[in-house]
Amino acid sequence: MNEVKIFSPATVANVSCGFDVLGFCLDSVGDDMVIRKTDKKGIFITKIEGYDLPFEAEKNVAGVSALAMYEDAKPDFGFEIEIYKKIKPGSGVGSSSASAAGSVFGMNVLLGYPYNNTQLSYFAMKGEALASQSEHADNIAPALFGGFTLVKSVSPLEILEIPTPNNLYATIIHPQIEIKTSEARAILPKEVALKDAISQWANVGSLIHGLYTSNYGLIERSLHDAIVEPHRSKLIPLYQDVKTAAKAAGALGSGISGSGPSIFSLCEGIDTAKKVEQAIRKVYANSDIAFDTYVSKINAEGMKIQNN
């Protein structure tokens, strides 16, 4: 095979209590990419559609991750990358990691699958670091593995796959403002109070248990963030109003998606997810901020090959 077309999904990182460690994969939104072998050695980004992003491999997250893998694999040919960007950069649903993970996923297919998903996550993390100025894998892991993932450690990289309850849906609202992950990280405190840490690790543990046992009540009681949300929510207009409206419409809970500005709500069942969508649309409809919304099943598969 000389060319592979892929769907590279959007992802929700943090999932309220799991800053930098928890994430899940979305189904209804993602980028398309084409990766092609070239006779000329090297990594070449030859097409970018949708958003204005750098073509130089060293300045584009897709190129940085591809170069990290290329230097390790040392093939006697090169790769050309086309990016059809649908996920707005800086939207908080893993735009940069879709590109960083997508290029290495496609290259791995063309190389005959020499790397497993954890190794691909390692290369993708190098690209993600260009955008956020830190190596975190909580978007990359769900994009590559699908479903919910827990990044137990980044060095050495260890990723756990968490089962997804069948009837779990996500509703996303994306206010059209840009928040750069690097800036949203810079406002976070360097230290946290012990009482907040206790609440946070209790919620991470119980959220994982709730996911394993499809205990929606426990998932609902675990979707809290004592550490990051108080700081970042100030960057998102109408954040508390969205949370309140989503809860009233039946959501299990809501939180900042990644570093924002998108806000996710987890819901039991698609009907509730659609009701939540209508409710949160009303919150922003009364403002002068443009927004879009969507409902997504949790994508258990992650990246998809689209070749016929």
Ligand SMILES: Nc1ncnc2c1ncn2[C@@H]1O[C@H](COP(=O)(O)OP(=O)(O)O)[C@@H](O)[C@H]1O
């Ligand atoms: N292929 C790419 N896709 C998305 N963003 C990229 C890409 N390459 C470089 N970037 C840069 O990464 C930043 C967006 O990443 P980030 O702030 O983490 O947002 P997101 O939450 O959407 O991933 C922007 O400055 C963008 O120019």
Ligand SMILES: N[C@@H](CCOP(=O)(O)O)C(=O)O
């Ligand atoms: N854990 C990171 C996740 C950033 O996600 P993104 O989708 O906003 O890139 C963080 O919260 O900084």
